Amino acid sequence: MTAHQPFSRQVLAELLGFDEQPSLSLYMPTHRTFPERSQDPIRYKNLVRDLQTQLEQQHPDLDCAPLLQPFHALVDDQDFWNSNRDGIAVFGARDYFKVIAVNQPLPQRAVANSHPYLKPLLRLVQSTERYQALCLTRNEVWLYEGSSEQLEKIELAEQVPRNQNEALGDELTPGNQQGFPNGFSRSGERGDAMMHEAAGGGKQDEINLDRERFFRAVDKAILEYHSQPSGLPMILVALPENQAVFRTISHNSHLLAQGIEMDPSRLGVEALRVHCSKLMAHSHADRVVDSLNRFGIAVGQRRALDNLADIAKAAWEGRVALLLVEAERQVPGLLDPDKDRLLVDESGDGQAPDVLDELILAVTRQGGEVAVIPPEHVMPTDTGAAAVCRF
Incomplete structure (x- = not known):
């Protein structure tokens, strides 16, 4: 069966690399259930015929068969047509063929040109953009990557400390150290006083300093080994007090201004995906408004x-x-x-x-x-x- 692939910035970069060579682009809505999906191969076959006509008109001396062969082969791939979602984008060029599946309908169009036809995908990447979700507590960190359609936990790079022990080692404040400012001992995840103890000595200050040093180590490693290689926007999932501390020290330009102010350890994957999808939708809407405002300002500046x-x-x-x-x-x-x-x-x-x-x-x-x-x-x-x- 021909494999579907999700749309990503990497795919977009690949498509941008094809220039001044015959390139084929096909978009169409697809259906998940019978009997509607039984018509999808027929509509697709008609679009491939349109591609062939355009290609022959543009390049009458070109042998079109190698470019069209993978498009024709897809017509009879019944397993492929039985496993579609709501839309597909199919791209072909010399030694290149890729099928992108998405969870929303796409316009029906076939285009032969000197480069891939991209506008429907660019609109799609704005509304279903992939992201990373950085889940952070005082003592632990983990990472998800996904889109509005799915969210998966990913393995942290070896260089990223998973907890305070890995980040600070011998510099971590000992758990049996005595003395607390204002007579309070350790705090809970929300920073609430958990236990009263006489004496002083600043252990709570040391605990807060440990958190800050841990967050600095996390920020540096996440930026270097995850954000910069992927280029994806990052959503911070943490309680408000941890959001404030992390944002104060972070140098990650991929970190979105708005985060999810909840304890990530209490969120299941599906609940987290829903929260992230809503935030990304708001972020996209804000970017559209910001773009329109930037144009308005530019008018005044000529x-x-x-x-x-x-x-x-x-x-x-x-x-x-x-x-x-x-x-x-x-x-x-x-x-x-x-x-x-x-x-x-x-x-x-x-x-x-x-x-x-x-x-x-x-x-x-x-x-x-x-x-x-x-x-x-x-x-x-x-x-x-x-x-x-x-x-």
């Missing part, structure tokens, strides 16, 4: 563009810091970087590339951000795109 040809020129020059693209909009045509012009296709046959997708590719490759604006938000321009320039 760093905003709304003309497609002007945006394209700025993108090729590496001047676009942020590109906003209307999710449901398509502008058939081509951008010609050599002649600095926009060629709009008015034939209406649906075979031309999407200008907005061309802009996405150009901006992404120059290190700019891309925000796909969903229908529930008002796009600030009527061209389907807007840009904030670096200068």
